[in-house]
Amino acid sequence: MVLTRTFEIWTFVVLGALLVFDLVLVARRPHVPSLRESALWVAFYVALALAFSVVLLAVGGGVKAGEFLAGWATEYSLSVDNLFVFVIIMSRFAVPRDNQQKVLLVGIILSLVLRGGCILLGAAAIEAFSWVFYLFGAFLVYTAVQLLRSHGGTGEEEYRENVVVRQARRVLPISDGYDGARLTTRVRNRRMVTPMIIVLLAIGSTDVLFALDSIPAIFGLTQDPFVVFTATLFALMGLRQLYFLLGGLLTKLVYLSQGLSVILAFIGVKLVLEALHSNELHWVNGGDPVEWAPVVPIWLSLTVIVGVLLVTTLLSLVVAPRREARKRAGQGATRRTSASVPH
Numbered sequence: 001m002v003l004t005r006t007f008e009i010w011t012f013v014v015l016g017a018l019l020v021f022d023l024v025l026v027a028r029r030p031h032v033p034s035l036r037e038s039a040l041w042v043a044f045y046v047a048l049a050l051a052f053s054v055v056l057l058a059v060g061g062g063v064k065a066g067e068f069l070a071g072w073a074t075e076y077s078l079s080v081d082n083l084f085v086f087v088i089i090m091s092r093f094a095v096p097r098d099n100q101q102k103v104l105l106v107g108i109i110l111s112l113v114l115r116g117g118c119i120l121l122g123a124a125a126i127e128a129f130s131w132v133f134y135l136f137g138a139f140l141v142y143t144a145v146q147l148l149r150s151h152g153g154t155g156e157e158e159y160r161e162n163v164v165v166r167q168a169r170r171v172l173p174i175s176d177g178y179d180g181a182r183l184t185t186r187v188r189n190r191r192m193v194t195p196m197i198i199v200l201l202a203i204g205s206t207d208v209l210f211a212l213d214s215i216p217a218i219f220g221l222t223q224d225p226f227v228v229f230t231a232t233l234f235a236l237m238g239l240r241q242l243y244f245l246l247g248g249l250l251t252k253l254v255y256l257s258q259g260l261s262v263i264l265a266f267i268g269v270k271l272v273l274e275a276l277h278s279n280e281l282h283w284v285n286g287g288d289p290v291e292w293a294p295v296v297p298i299w300l301s302l303t304v305i306v307g308v309l310l311v312t313t314l315l316s317l318v319v320a321p322r323r324e325a326r327k328r329a330g331q332g333a334t335r336r337t338s339a340s341v342p343h
Contacts, residue, residue, distance in 0.1 A: 003060050008226050015233055023105060032097050038245035045238030066298040067222035071231030073305050074263060078214045079235050081260055083243055085206050093199045099181045104240040107203040114207050115232050118215040123225045133275035136216040140268030143213050148261040165202050174198065220267035221301055259312030266304055270296045
């Protein structure tokens with residue numbers, strides 16, 4: 001079943017109106033949302049995504065709906081991982097809590113714009129070059145390995161200023177303190193930029209890296225640009241409220257990186273298998289498709305993604321705290337034994 005152009009246009013109109021409403025809401029009522037307010041907004045956006053999958057099921061069929069759900073779950077989990085970096089940046093630059101809403105919203109809009117550009121480039125590359133799936137698959141497997149190797153906590157010491165932020169520090173006259181959410185301020189009759197500009201540069205440059213990871217991942221689940229873009233858009237909706245809802249819980253999802261590495265590796269292998277199945281490269285199997293290479297169905301992809309996320313969340317919230325408690329108990333016993341030994 002093919003989605004009509006009218007359906008696609010109206011979908012983008014409604015989703016665009018939601019984004020504008022969120023932007024206006026933050027601009028007119030800058031505040032730290034309560035847990036209840038954040039939970040209601042997150043539940044609303046999740047319910048909206050699930051409702052949209054039902055609409056896709058009716059309009060486009062089960063395959064489209066399954067591709068959307070798999071893409072949304074993958075992008076949402078990658079976006080939550082993006083929140084880890086946002087938390088570190090906010091803490092590293094001591095952003096006042098009252099201004100964090102605006103920073104988050106700017107970060108999400110930047111992420112949406114960057115991912116939108118990557119979606120267009122990815123769709124064009126897939127249309128023009130049949131071998132791009134090999135490249136996407138290898139890149140995802142490499143990203144999965146790097147993510148697994150770099151895991152080791154979420155402390156501030158993990159954040160390293162990139163070249164964009166370092167150059168901005170050298171060139172721009174930066175004031176010592178913030179001036180609300182303003183990007184510039186006047187200090188002793190001299191116009192200077194506030195640290196907020198550095199925060200936005202840090203978040204924007206980080207968004208570029210996340211866009212490069214997430215777009216090949218979702219193209220490994222569907223090649224329909226409309227499904228790719230809507231899944232990405234729904235995954236970014238509600239992240240601002242999710243940031244305040246989860247709070248310290250984000251740092252407790254200690255196994256999320258491992259789970260994401262498994263998902264990215266799975267999608268990477270899936271892409272390579274699909275590339276082999278429809279191979280056109282003359283130096284691979286003489287330019288003929290590789291018959292033994294299977295095509296992974298979307299229901300299996302969705303099952304693996306949801307299963308991995310459930311297992312990693314359960315391990316993070318149940319197993320990790322118990323392990324930490326046993327570790328603290330062992331350290332306490334060691335200190336007591338050392339104290340009781342006569343010197």
